[in-house]
Amino acid sequence: MKHLTILVPDGKNNLSSIIGAYQLWMKANEYWKQKGKQTLYKIELAGISENIEFNDGLFTVKPHTNIINLKETDLIIIPSLDHNYENTISNNEPLIQWLSDQYQKGSEIASICTGAFLLAASGLLNGKSCSTHWIVADSFRNMFPEINLQADKLITDENGLYTNGGAYSFLNLMLYLIEKKYDRETAIYCAKVFQIEVDRQSQSSFLIFKGQKQHTDEVVKAAQTYIEDNLQEKISAEQLSYRFAVGRRQFDRRFIKATGNTPLEYLQRVKIESAKRTFESSNKSINEVMYEVGYSDVKSFREVFRKITGMSPLEYKNRYNKTAVV
Structure with a gap:
Protein backbone atom coordinates (compact mmCIF):
# COMPACT_ATOMS: atom_id res chain seq x y z
CA MET A 1 0.00 0.00 0.00
CA PHE A 206 -10.80 34.89 -11.98
CA LEU A 207 -7.69 37.05 -12.00
CA ILE A 208 -8.04 40.73 -11.08
CA PHE A 209 -5.07 42.53 -12.57
CA LYS A 210 -3.82 45.39 -10.40
CA GLY A 211 -0.30 45.76 -11.74
CA GLN A 212 2.95 45.20 -9.91
CA LYS A 213 3.84 48.46 -8.18
CA GLN A 214 5.89 47.16 -5.30
CA HIS A 215 9.10 48.40 -6.89
CA THR A 216 11.29 51.49 -6.74
CA ASP A 217 11.64 52.39 -10.43
CA GLU A 218 9.91 55.77 -10.57
CA VAL A 219 10.06 55.98 -14.36
CA VAL A 220 8.24 52.67 -14.70
CA LYS A 221 5.68 53.76 -12.09
CA ALA A 222 5.05 56.93 -14.09
CA ALA A 223 4.62 54.87 -17.26
CA GLN A 224 2.17 52.56 -15.47
CA THR A 225 0.12 55.53 -14.30
CA TYR A 226 0.11 57.02 -17.80
CA ILE A 227 -1.16 53.72 -19.26
CA GLU A 228 -3.91 53.43 -16.65
CA ASP A 229 -5.02 57.05 -17.15
CA ASN A 230 -5.21 56.79 -20.94
CA LEU A 231 -7.06 53.56 -21.63
CA GLN A 232 -8.79 54.89 -24.73
CA GLU A 233 -5.50 55.79 -26.40
CA LYS A 234 -3.54 53.50 -28.68
CA ILE A 235 -0.20 53.54 -26.90
CA SER A 236 2.90 51.74 -28.16
CA ALA A 237 6.01 50.74 -26.25
CA GLU A 238 7.98 53.08 -28.52
CA GLN A 239 5.78 56.01 -27.52
CA LEU A 240 6.23 55.21 -23.85
CA SER A 241 10.01 54.95 -24.02
CA TYR A 242 10.16 58.24 -25.98
CA ARG A 243 7.77 59.97 -23.56
CA PHE A 244 9.92 59.04 -20.57
CA ALA A 245 13.23 59.63 -22.35
CA VAL A 246 14.57 56.10 -22.01
CA GLY A 247 15.99 53.99 -24.84
CA ARG A 248 13.56 51.32 -26.04
CA ARG A 249 15.66 48.30 -25.03
CA GLN A 250 16.53 49.74 -21.64
CA PHE A 251 12.90 50.75 -21.09
CA ASP A 252 11.72 47.21 -21.85
CA ARG A 253 14.32 45.69 -19.52
CA ARG A 254 13.42 48.05 -16.68
CA PHE A 255 9.70 47.49 -17.19
CA ILE A 256 10.03 43.70 -17.13
CA LYS A 257 12.28 43.80 -14.06
CA ALA A 258 9.86 46.05 -12.18
CA THR A 259 6.50 44.55 -13.16
CA GLY A 260 7.12 41.06 -14.51
CA ASN A 261 5.46 42.11 -17.78
CA THR A 262 6.69 43.68 -21.00
CA PRO A 263 5.20 47.14 -21.71
CA LEU A 264 2.92 45.57 -24.33
CA GLU A 265 1.70 42.86 -21.93
CA TYR A 266 1.02 45.49 -19.29
CA LEU A 267 -0.90 47.63 -21.77
CA GLN A 268 -3.02 44.66 -22.79
CA ARG A 269 -3.69 43.49 -19.23
CA VAL A 270 -4.75 46.93 -18.00
CA LYS A 271 -7.10 47.41 -20.95
CA ILE A 272 -8.62 43.93 -20.65
CA GLU A 273 -9.08 44.33 -16.88
CA SER A 274 -11.03 47.54 -17.52
CA ALA A 275 -13.10 45.76 -20.18
CA LYS A 276 -13.87 42.93 -17.76
CA ARG A 277 -15.17 45.34 -15.12
CA THR A 278 -17.39 47.04 -17.69
CA PHE A 279 -18.79 43.71 -18.91
CA GLU A 280 -19.57 42.72 -15.32
CA SER A 281 -21.46 45.89 -14.42
CA SER A 282 -23.06 47.33 -17.56
CA ASN A 283 -25.12 46.39 -20.60
CA LYS A 284 -22.70 47.94 -23.07
CA SER A 285 -22.07 46.03 -26.27
CA ILE A 286 -18.80 44.31 -27.12
CA ASN A 287 -17.96 47.06 -29.61
CA GLU A 288 -18.68 49.86 -27.14
CA VAL A 289 -16.39 48.34 -24.54
CA MET A 290 -13.76 47.60 -27.15
CA TYR A 291 -13.59 51.25 -28.22
CA GLU A 292 -13.51 52.44 -24.61
CA VAL A 293 -10.29 50.53 -23.96
CA GLY A 294 -8.54 51.65 -27.13
CA TYR A 295 -9.21 48.84 -29.60
CA SER A 296 -10.73 49.43 -33.03
CA ASP A 297 -10.49 45.93 -34.47
CA VAL A 298 -12.88 43.39 -32.96
CA LYS A 299 -10.76 40.41 -34.04
CA SER A 300 -7.67 41.79 -32.31
CA PHE A 301 -9.68 42.65 -29.19
CA ARG A 302 -11.21 39.18 -29.08
CA GLU A 303 -7.82 37.48 -29.47
CA VAL A 304 -6.17 39.49 -26.70
CA PHE A 305 -9.19 39.07 -24.42
CA ARG A 306 -9.17 35.28 -24.88
CA LYS A 307 -5.41 35.10 -24.41
CA ILE A 308 -5.66 36.85 -21.04
CA THR A 309 -8.95 35.47 -19.66
CA GLY A 310 -9.27 32.12 -21.40
CA MET A 311 -12.65 33.02 -22.91
CA SER A 312 -14.16 35.35 -25.49
CA PRO A 313 -15.61 38.76 -24.53
CA LEU A 314 -19.14 37.44 -25.12
CA GLU A 315 -18.53 34.32 -23.03
CA TYR A 316 -17.15 36.45 -20.20
CA LYS A 317 -20.07 38.87 -20.34
CA ASN A 318 -22.64 36.05 -20.33
CA ARG A 319 -20.98 34.44 -17.33
CA TYR A 320 -20.31 37.46 -15.12
CA ASN A 321 -22.70 40.24 -16.13
CA LYS A 322 -25.17 40.83 -13.32
CA THR A 323 -28.12 41.21 -15.72
CA ALA A 324 -27.19 38.08 -17.64
CA VAL A 325 -26.92 36.09 -14.39
CA VAL A 326 -30.38 37.19 -13.31
Whole structure:
Protein backbone atom coordinates (compact mmCIF):
# COMPACT_ATOMS: atom_id res chain seq x y z
CA MET A 1 0.00 0.00 0.00
CA LYS A 2 1.25 3.48 -0.88
CA HIS A 3 1.31 6.35 1.61
CA LEU A 4 -0.28 9.79 1.29
CA THR A 5 0.64 12.53 3.78
CA ILE A 6 -1.54 15.61 4.17
CA LEU A 7 0.45 18.17 6.15
CA VAL A 8 -0.93 20.27 8.98
CA PRO A 9 1.72 23.01 9.42
CA ASP A 10 2.01 25.04 12.60
CA GLY A 11 0.36 28.45 12.35
CA LYS A 12 -2.77 29.72 10.67
CA ASN A 13 -3.78 27.58 7.73
CA ASN A 14 -6.96 27.10 5.75
CA LEU A 15 -8.83 24.15 7.19
CA SER A 16 -10.96 23.64 4.08
CA SER A 17 -7.98 22.54 1.97
CA ILE A 18 -7.01 19.92 4.58
CA ILE A 19 -10.51 18.52 4.99
CA GLY A 20 -11.29 18.72 1.27
CA ALA A 21 -8.12 16.88 0.28
CA TYR A 22 -8.71 14.23 2.93
CA GLN A 23 -12.32 13.61 1.88
CA LEU A 24 -11.52 13.39 -1.83
CA TRP A 25 -8.73 10.86 -1.36
CA MET A 26 -10.82 8.81 1.07
CA LYS A 27 -13.60 8.72 -1.53
CA ALA A 28 -11.11 7.65 -4.21
CA ASN A 29 -9.95 4.81 -1.95
CA GLU A 30 -13.57 3.81 -1.30
CA TYR A 31 -14.41 3.72 -5.02
CA TRP A 32 -11.23 1.78 -5.76
CA LYS A 33 -12.34 -0.90 -3.27
CA GLN A 34 -15.83 -0.96 -4.79
CA LYS A 35 -14.19 -1.97 -8.07
CA GLY A 36 -12.73 -5.00 -6.30
CA LYS A 37 -9.22 -3.62 -5.89
CA GLN A 38 -7.10 -3.26 -2.77
CA THR A 39 -6.92 0.09 -1.01
CA LEU A 40 -4.31 2.09 -2.89
CA TYR A 41 -3.27 4.70 -0.29
CA LYS A 42 -2.95 4.89 3.45
CA ILE A 43 -3.94 8.50 4.14
CA GLU A 44 -2.55 10.31 7.17
CA LEU A 45 -2.47 13.86 8.46
CA ALA A 46 0.97 14.77 9.79
CA GLY A 47 2.55 17.80 11.43
CA ILE A 48 5.07 18.90 14.04
CA SER A 49 2.54 19.57 16.82
CA GLU A 50 -0.08 17.40 18.49
CA ASN A 51 -2.90 19.91 17.98
CA ILE A 52 -3.30 22.83 15.60
CA GLU A 53 -6.06 25.40 16.05
CA PHE A 54 -8.00 27.02 13.23
CA ASN A 55 -10.26 30.06 13.01
CA ASP A 56 -9.22 31.52 16.37
CA GLY A 57 -9.66 28.23 18.18
CA LEU A 58 -13.09 27.43 16.75
CA PHE A 59 -11.71 24.22 15.22
CA THR A 60 -8.81 21.98 16.21
CA VAL A 61 -7.03 19.35 14.15
CA LYS A 62 -5.13 16.49 15.75
CA PRO A 63 -2.80 14.98 13.12
CA HIS A 64 -2.53 11.20 12.96
CA THR A 65 1.22 11.37 13.43
CA ASN A 66 4.31 13.55 13.68
CA ILE A 67 6.52 13.89 10.60
CA ILE A 68 9.47 12.43 12.58
CA ASN A 69 7.61 9.11 12.51
CA LEU A 70 7.36 9.15 8.71
CA LYS A 71 10.62 7.95 7.24
CA GLU A 72 9.17 7.63 3.75
CA THR A 73 5.95 8.62 2.02
CA ASP A 74 4.86 8.55 -1.62
CA LEU A 75 2.87 11.77 -1.95
CA ILE A 76 2.76 14.87 0.27
CA ILE A 77 0.05 17.53 0.13
CA ILE A 78 0.73 21.00 1.56
CA PRO A 79 -2.47 22.90 2.44
CA SER A 80 -3.23 26.55 1.82
CA LEU A 81 -1.73 29.01 4.33
CA ASP A 82 -2.91 32.32 5.67
CA HIS A 83 -1.15 35.44 4.36
CA ASN A 84 1.49 35.76 7.08
CA TYR A 85 3.94 33.71 5.06
CA GLU A 86 7.17 34.71 6.73
CA ASN A 87 5.89 33.68 10.17
CA THR A 88 4.57 30.40 8.80
CA ILE A 89 7.90 29.65 7.17
CA SER A 90 9.90 30.46 10.33
CA ASN A 91 7.50 28.38 12.47
CA ASN A 92 7.85 25.32 10.25
CA GLU A 93 11.57 24.96 9.58
CA PRO A 94 11.65 21.26 10.62
CA LEU A 95 8.75 20.57 8.27
CA ILE A 96 10.44 22.42 5.40
CA GLN A 97 13.64 20.41 5.86
CA TRP A 98 11.55 17.23 6.02
CA LEU A 99 9.96 18.14 2.67
CA SER A 100 13.39 18.48 1.09
CA ASP A 101 14.57 15.19 2.58
CA GLN A 102 11.46 13.32 1.45
CA TYR A 103 11.74 14.67 -2.10
CA GLN A 104 15.33 13.44 -2.26
CA LYS A 105 14.03 10.00 -1.23
CA GLY A 106 11.56 9.98 -4.11
CA SER A 107 8.40 11.52 -2.65
CA GLU A 108 6.18 13.69 -4.83
CA ILE A 109 4.88 16.94 -3.34
CA ALA A 110 1.77 18.97 -4.15
CA SER A 111 1.08 22.45 -2.77
CA ILE A 112 -2.38 23.95 -2.53
CA CYS A 113 -2.84 27.66 -3.24
CA THR A 114 -0.58 29.67 -0.89
CA GLY A 115 1.00 26.45 0.36
CA ALA A 116 3.40 27.18 -2.50
CA PHE A 117 5.21 29.58 -0.15
CA LEU A 118 6.10 26.69 2.14
CA LEU A 119 7.21 24.52 -0.76
CA ALA A 120 9.21 27.39 -2.26
CA ALA A 121 11.02 27.92 1.06
CA SER A 122 12.45 24.40 0.70
CA GLY A 123 14.31 25.45 -2.45
CA LEU A 124 12.78 22.58 -4.41
CA LEU A 125 10.99 24.94 -6.81
CA ASN A 126 14.08 26.95 -7.76
CA GLY A 127 14.35 27.11 -11.54
CA LYS A 128 10.95 25.43 -11.95
CA SER A 129 7.44 26.57 -12.76
CA CYS A 130 4.89 27.21 -10.05
CA SER A 131 1.38 28.56 -9.52
CA THR A 132 -0.37 30.07 -6.51
CA HIS A 133 -3.33 32.34 -5.86
CA TRP A 134 -3.22 35.30 -8.25
CA ILE A 135 -3.83 37.72 -5.39
CA VAL A 136 -0.42 36.94 -3.82
CA ALA A 137 1.56 36.76 -7.07
CA ASP A 138 3.53 39.95 -6.43
CA SER A 139 4.50 38.89 -2.90
CA PHE A 140 5.56 35.48 -4.18
CA ARG A 141 7.72 36.93 -6.94
CA ASN A 142 9.41 39.28 -4.49
CA MET A 143 10.18 36.50 -2.02
CA PHE A 144 11.20 33.88 -4.61
CA PRO A 145 12.50 35.59 -7.77
CA GLU A 146 14.34 32.43 -8.84
CA ILE A 147 11.04 30.58 -9.38
CA ASN A 148 9.07 30.83 -12.64
CA LEU A 149 5.68 31.88 -11.30
CA GLN A 150 2.80 31.27 -13.72
CA ALA A 151 -0.13 32.83 -11.91
CA ASP A 152 -2.54 32.18 -14.78
CA LYS A 153 -2.02 28.42 -14.55
CA LEU A 154 -4.43 26.37 -12.48
CA ILE A 155 -2.00 23.45 -12.13
CA THR A 156 1.71 22.98 -12.72
CA ASP A 157 3.36 19.56 -12.90
CA GLU A 158 7.14 19.40 -13.02
CA ASN A 159 9.52 16.69 -11.81
CA GLY A 160 7.17 15.31 -9.18
CA LEU A 161 6.25 18.75 -7.84
CA TYR A 162 2.68 19.97 -8.28
CA THR A 163 1.23 23.40 -7.51
CA ASN A 164 -2.13 25.01 -8.12
CA GLY A 165 -3.93 28.33 -8.18
CA GLY A 166 -6.09 29.83 -5.49
CA ALA A 167 -8.83 28.99 -3.04
CA TYR A 168 -11.15 26.10 -3.91
CA SER A 169 -9.36 25.36 -7.17
CA PHE A 170 -7.39 22.90 -5.03
CA LEU A 171 -10.26 20.50 -5.75
CA ASN A 172 -9.13 20.44 -9.38
CA LEU A 173 -5.58 19.64 -8.32
CA MET A 174 -6.87 16.75 -6.20
CA LEU A 175 -8.85 15.40 -9.16
CA TYR A 176 -5.78 15.78 -11.37
CA LEU A 177 -3.68 13.75 -8.94
CA ILE A 178 -6.40 11.15 -8.37
CA GLU A 179 -6.63 10.57 -12.11
CA LYS A 180 -2.86 10.26 -12.25
CA LYS A 181 -2.57 7.88 -9.29
CA TYR A 182 -5.81 5.91 -9.70
CA ASP A 183 -7.45 6.35 -13.09
CA ARG A 184 -9.79 8.62 -15.08
CA GLU A 185 -12.87 6.69 -13.99
CA THR A 186 -12.10 7.24 -10.31
CA ALA A 187 -11.45 10.94 -10.84
CA ILE A 188 -14.74 11.36 -12.71
CA TYR A 189 -16.59 9.52 -9.95
CA CYS A 190 -15.12 11.83 -7.30
CA ALA A 191 -15.95 14.87 -9.45
CA LYS A 192 -19.57 13.75 -9.68
CA VAL A 193 -19.90 12.97 -5.96
CA PHE A 194 -18.46 16.33 -4.90
CA GLN A 195 -19.88 18.16 -7.95
CA ILE A 196 -16.57 19.60 -9.15
CA GLU A 197 -16.09 20.91 -12.69
CA VAL A 198 -13.42 18.69 -14.24
CA ASP A 199 -10.48 19.55 -16.51
CA ARG A 200 -10.17 23.23 -15.59
CA GLN A 201 -6.77 24.41 -16.75
CA SER A 202 -6.66 28.11 -15.93
CA GLN A 203 -7.53 30.62 -13.22
CA SER A 204 -7.22 33.49 -15.72
CA SER A 205 -10.92 34.36 -15.76
CA PHE A 206 -10.80 34.89 -11.98
CA LEU A 207 -7.69 37.05 -12.00
CA ILE A 208 -8.04 40.73 -11.08
CA PHE A 209 -5.07 42.53 -12.57
CA LYS A 210 -3.82 45.39 -10.40
CA GLY A 211 -0.30 45.76 -11.74
CA GLN A 212 2.95 45.20 -9.91
CA LYS A 213 3.84 48.46 -8.18
CA GLN A 214 5.89 47.16 -5.30
CA HIS A 215 9.10 48.40 -6.89
CA THR A 216 11.29 51.49 -6.74
CA ASP A 217 11.64 52.39 -10.43
CA GLU A 218 9.91 55.77 -10.57
CA VAL A 219 10.06 55.98 -14.36
CA VAL A 220 8.24 52.67 -14.70
CA LYS A 221 5.68 53.76 -12.09
CA ALA A 222 5.05 56.93 -14.09
CA ALA A 223 4.62 54.87 -17.26
CA GLN A 224 2.17 52.56 -15.47
CA THR A 225 0.12 55.53 -14.30
CA TYR A 226 0.11 57.02 -17.80
CA ILE A 227 -1.16 53.72 -19.26
CA GLU A 228 -3.91 53.43 -16.65
CA ASP A 229 -5.02 57.05 -17.15
CA ASN A 230 -5.21 56.79 -20.94
CA LEU A 231 -7.06 53.56 -21.63
CA GLN A 232 -8.79 54.89 -24.73
CA GLU A 233 -5.50 55.79 -26.40
CA LYS A 234 -3.54 53.50 -28.68
CA ILE A 235 -0.20 53.54 -26.90
CA SER A 236 2.90 51.74 -28.16
CA ALA A 237 6.01 50.74 -26.25
CA GLU A 238 7.98 53.08 -28.52
CA GLN A 239 5.78 56.01 -27.52
CA LEU A 240 6.23 55.21 -23.85
CA SER A 241 10.01 54.95 -24.02
CA TYR A 242 10.16 58.24 -25.98
CA ARG A 243 7.77 59.97 -23.56
CA PHE A 244 9.92 59.04 -20.57
CA ALA A 245 13.23 59.63 -22.35
CA VAL A 246 14.57 56.10 -22.01
CA GLY A 247 15.99 53.99 -24.84
CA ARG A 248 13.56 51.32 -26.04
CA ARG A 249 15.66 48.30 -25.03
CA GLN A 250 16.53 49.74 -21.64
CA PHE A 251 12.90 50.75 -21.09
CA ASP A 252 11.72 47.21 -21.85
CA ARG A 253 14.32 45.69 -19.52
CA ARG A 254 13.42 48.05 -16.68
CA PHE A 255 9.70 47.49 -17.19
CA ILE A 256 10.03 43.70 -17.13
CA LYS A 257 12.28 43.80 -14.06
CA ALA A 258 9.86 46.05 -12.18
CA THR A 259 6.50 44.55 -13.16
CA GLY A 260 7.12 41.06 -14.51
CA ASN A 261 5.46 42.11 -17.78
CA THR A 262 6.69 43.68 -21.00
CA PRO A 263 5.20 47.14 -21.71
CA LEU A 264 2.92 45.57 -24.33
CA GLU A 265 1.70 42.86 -21.93
CA TYR A 266 1.02 45.49 -19.29
CA LEU A 267 -0.90 47.63 -21.77
CA GLN A 268 -3.02 44.66 -22.79
CA ARG A 269 -3.69 43.49 -19.23
CA VAL A 270 -4.75 46.93 -18.00
CA LYS A 271 -7.10 47.41 -20.95
CA ILE A 272 -8.62 43.93 -20.65
CA GLU A 273 -9.08 44.33 -16.88
CA SER A 274 -11.03 47.54 -17.52
CA ALA A 275 -13.10 45.76 -20.18
CA LYS A 276 -13.87 42.93 -17.76
CA ARG A 277 -15.17 45.34 -15.12
CA THR A 278 -17.39 47.04 -17.69
CA PHE A 279 -18.79 43.71 -18.91
CA GLU A 280 -19.57 42.72 -15.32
CA SER A 281 -21.46 45.89 -14.42
CA SER A 282 -23.06 47.33 -17.56
CA ASN A 283 -25.12 46.39 -20.60
CA LYS A 284 -22.70 47.94 -23.07
CA SER A 285 -22.07 46.03 -26.27
CA ILE A 286 -18.80 44.31 -27.12
CA ASN A 287 -17.96 47.06 -29.61
CA GLU A 288 -18.68 49.86 -27.14
CA VAL A 289 -16.39 48.34 -24.54
CA MET A 290 -13.76 47.60 -27.15
CA TYR A 291 -13.59 51.25 -28.22
CA GLU A 292 -13.51 52.44 -24.61
CA VAL A 293 -10.29 50.53 -23.96
CA GLY A 294 -8.54 51.65 -27.13
CA TYR A 295 -9.21 48.84 -29.60
CA SER A 296 -10.73 49.43 -33.03
CA ASP A 297 -10.49 45.93 -34.47
CA VAL A 298 -12.88 43.39 -32.96
CA LYS A 299 -10.76 40.41 -34.04
CA SER A 300 -7.67 41.79 -32.31
CA PHE A 301 -9.68 42.65 -29.19
CA ARG A 302 -11.21 39.18 -29.08
CA GLU A 303 -7.82 37.48 -29.47
CA VAL A 304 -6.17 39.49 -26.70
CA PHE A 305 -9.19 39.07 -24.42
CA ARG A 306 -9.17 35.28 -24.88
CA LYS A 307 -5.41 35.10 -24.41
CA ILE A 308 -5.66 36.85 -21.04
CA THR A 309 -8.95 35.47 -19.66
CA GLY A 310 -9.27 32.12 -21.40
CA MET A 311 -12.65 33.02 -22.91
CA SER A 312 -14.16 35.35 -25.49
CA PRO A 313 -15.61 38.76 -24.53
CA LEU A 314 -19.14 37.44 -25.12
CA GLU A 315 -18.53 34.32 -23.03
CA TYR A 316 -17.15 36.45 -20.20
CA LYS A 317 -20.07 38.87 -20.34
CA ASN A 318 -22.64 36.05 -20.33
CA ARG A 319 -20.98 34.44 -17.33
CA TYR A 320 -20.31 37.46 -15.12
CA ASN A 321 -22.70 40.24 -16.13
CA LYS A 322 -25.17 40.83 -13.32
CA THR A 323 -28.12 41.21 -15.72
CA ALA A 324 -27.19 38.08 -17.64
CA VAL A 325 -26.92 36.09 -14.39
CA VAL A 326 -30.38 37.19 -13.31
